[in-house]
Amino acid sequence: MADRSGPGSVSWRGIAVLLLGQVLAAAVYTSEARQLRFVTLVYRHGDRSPVRSYPKDPHQESAWPQGFGQLTQIGMKQHWDLGQTLRDRYKGFLNETYDRHEIYVRSTDVDRTLMSAEANLAGLYPPEGIQVFLPNLTWQPIPVHTVPDSEERLLKFPILPCPKYMELQEKTRHSPEYVNKTKDNMDFLQMVANKTGLSDCSLESVWTISDILFCEAKHNLSLPSWATPEVLARLTELKDFSFRFLFGIIEQEKKARLQGGVLVAQILKNITAAAHNANSSLKLIAYSSHDTTLGALQMALDVYNGKQSPYASCHMFELYEENPGKISQLFCIESNTKIFEFPATLSARTNVTGKPRRTSLQSLAENRRKKMCPEELQGPAGPRGTTMEQEIVIGLIACGCILFLLIILLLTILFRQKSQTIGYQHVSDMGEEHS
Template sequence: MAPTAALLLLLSLASVCFPAAAEETLVFVTVLFRHGDRSPVRAYPTDPYQESSWPQGFGQLSQEGMRQHFELGQFLRSRYGNLLNGSYDRHEISVRSTDYDRTLMSAEANLAGLYPPSGGQVFNPSLKWQPIPVHTVPQSEERLLLFPRNDCPRYTQLVNETEHTEEVLNITAEYWDFIEFVNNKTGLKNTGVDSMWGVYDTLFCESRHNMTPPDWVTPDVQQKLRVLKDFSFQIMFGIYKRVEKSRLQGGMLLGEIVKNLSKMAAPDPQQRLKLKMLSAHDTTIAALQSSLNVYSGKQPPYASCHIFELHRDDNGSASVSMFFRNDSGAAPYPVQLPGCPLRCPLEDFVRLTQPSVSQDRDKECQLPSEGRDKEILLILALSAGALLLLIALLLAVVCWRREPMAARGYQHVLNQEGGGDDS
């Protein structure tokens, strides 16, 4: 047999025995990111830098934060240039933010990097920017992007129970002298492990903006505050009954993301959405990652970004890949859902995340005793109603038997109601 014919035979056999894998195409992306660098949200009582020390006041995005998100937008453009149009198309992207200045402004700075105007979208030749809508809802109505939500009695109970676990009590005992030291230096009262994050955050923001710290803030103090700050995140979302906490917190956002992934997996020529962008907070990312059971236990840094990519192959099968970008100088690293490969089949992704997604959060948020009390009251009410109905029927039978046979009828009943012989 000629070498060429033999090679063709081998290739044919290989194609039969080892069929080519179906080619996959990226069809949809969801990105959740934390806002950029900001001023502290508050100052402790003895802090030399109160709100007047900050150009825009507390909790506001800094120019560094704007640059961080402009750069993240450029990264998203380079990563998803083949998925998105080169110019802004309102059908391709949906942007939602919490109703905070810093998250709204982060989204806008991000979009400036993602969609620099060109051609007919340039409305001012000296301005490399174009307005793109960012949607939000009032903070009081935000149920998807703002965590922890304190509208859930059961979650509050779980956090209280967490604070009495052996792990938390041991950390509290280990750092008790340090906590009292910090309270004394800051002028704070009655604070514990879960409150140290506020002191750390204030000092961290001040250090990033070249403000001289008080003498008591040594590297050792900063390190201990950092440990307690990270531990406070775990108290909120992990350590104790993590899955149940997730169902009441980050599981709400996870459920929405899973629903969107499932919807976008079905081929639909009319569907043009390619990118869902969510601008939120460190606790939003921590809550979501905890519900996925991939949270590292560390506070997500400024402009960190959790990415969900939906791929679809020629056979119509879909898969989900996750990535986390927590360093603007490095590429995002892959995140593996426990129990699934990095490229997780969509049906498996849905199945594995389902325990963290509540089907009726309002019901699950009720305290167990409260739920039982309502159930008991309902049973008592139904029982009382049935008893009254039975008594009424018995009285009717008694009255019916006492009446003369010839007098029984509708007319006599009317007379009886008006005070007849038997009344």
């Protein structure tokens, strides 16, 4: 059919083009309206050997190839898988190949967390093209930063020594929940102490027995006859209670100021910097840490589900740009090689994706500010180090002091020279050429 459009009329073809343009514009706006800007990851190390044994344990340190507390091959594979999952999730956001300007990784100074970070990076950035330095080796060295264990005030919890925190823990021990939990499990704890050969077994130390038996069962080592399914389940329950004891039960908000709030403050600081610096090339910061790190973090965020975080689980913060120049969405997501979103995993670790937990950057800052006192952001055991602004001020003061001393020294020398008596001086009668 011929196009019968004329002056003052609109053709169907024109309408179609107009609608198509609007659809494309809407699609472009949608893609631009919610753009990923920055990511922070906090993950637990992978599967490991137990950190210690008990006196009557038939499986002592020699039963583990690398000894106590070391990452196993299973743990390496878990983090390689997580790295692959992150690679798929952030395809198009991160560069396909490793770019040192885009990513920064920090770990506690512990073998299993350092190795987990390296295994994770192996999955995230398999070398391609010019990054291949040895044929048939799908790995490349990527830096993992750390600080000495004695100086760690960001990723290892609880942060000790801390008098304020110790006072809160003593107060927790006298809380009704803790006292009743002790009474209800007194006989059970005594039984565990007798069977293991421990001189003392309390609500705060029994987690080690649960951990040892869990590791041994996972690696097909025989368990003692007293470690029945019922006993193992009860030990797991008490282990989870010990995590709550560290960061909650009572005075959770005050504990957050001294513990997990320190990490929340740093994460918020990083996110805020990314939100206000569109020219920054840094896209992802990853922290390789422990179950207590995730526990402290989630307690401070009020999203703790009462369970120990599994191996290679990852708490993810994703900062999105909703509109040009405005950052308004923050995602908190937990994963265990598969991506799960809050709040689904708070109640069950099943393959169900729930509605993302979102909050504005401003809202998060305001809510967390109540849990983070300025002096406590430096760490409860003393200053964690100076900020860049503090370093500049200190440098200027030092330079000023040095300059002041140099001026005093110069004035002293000049004053002494001026005060000296001028005696007889021989004046040469030869010209400059000869003198």
